[in-house]
Amino acid sequence: MPSIIPFVKAHGCGNDFLMIDAKYANGQFASLTRHLCDRNRGVGADGVEWLFPSEKSDVLARLFNADGSEAEISGNGTRCVAAHLASQSDKKVFLIDTAAGVKACTLVSREDNLYQFSARMGVPQVRKGLTLHLKERNVSGLEINIGNPHFVVIGPVPEDWKSLGAVITNHPHFREGTNIEFVNMTGENEATFCIYERGVGPTSSSGTGSCATATAVITMGLAQSPVTVKAEGGAQKVYWQNELVLEGPAEIVCRGEYFAGNS
Secondary structure, eight states, X not given: OOEEEEEEEEEEXXXXXXXXXXXXXXXXXXXXHHHHHOTTTSOOOSEEEEEEOOSSSSEXXXXXXXXXOEESOOHHHHHHHHHHHHTTXXXXXXXXXXXXXXXXEEEEEEETTEXXXXXXXXXOEEEEEEEEEOSSOEEEEEEEESSSEEEEEESSOOTTHHHHHHHHHTOTXXXXXXXXXXXXXXXXXXXXXXXXXXXTEEESOOHHHHHHHHHHHHHTTSOOSSEEEEETTEEEEEEESSSEEEEEEEEEEEEEEEEETOO
């Protein structure tokens, strides 16, 4: 008999995650995540937020990407965890402990299973501009850390951004890999981006990617806070004074059971 793993699935602007109590993993986080995230033989997701009890927050969330690698944090994933908690509580503020620190998610509104949160994402670290010398071209961007690493390239977005993102994320300069945002300014204080996520590939959105994009365009004098950041899956708003605040949705899609050992 296969073991049964209960899960909750949610997404933030199409960037989807499974929330699972860590006790069901039996320590096999990487391999189980790969099976669970398989869109043909598993449940399908960009990552799994494995949930642990925490003494200093509502929950401790360890994020594993679809390829089984562990990441520091996901802005969308953290909101999905907050939505999961909000579905079981009347609280308005949820503290979620991540590898990038404790993040406070404040519930702004709820309509059925669709939640809007304002999340405090911390102070970004902006490094000087970097030019990567690749085989066929040079690519310049800003290195920005939002608790996880990002490389932001400001427009125009190349047609081959997906294959280019795969090359950049594995570039020797980024010893632990990086997330890549290809950004166009599309209005006053509005930017549109394509995201290649480390450990996942192209995704429909990214919360930390939205934060990195806003940080980059503000740093370069192209926009002022707040910045509306749009991706394929939808729009999020980023405020930056001392720290970043990210506003965006999280929608619970379903609850179910995964039969481990069948794949």
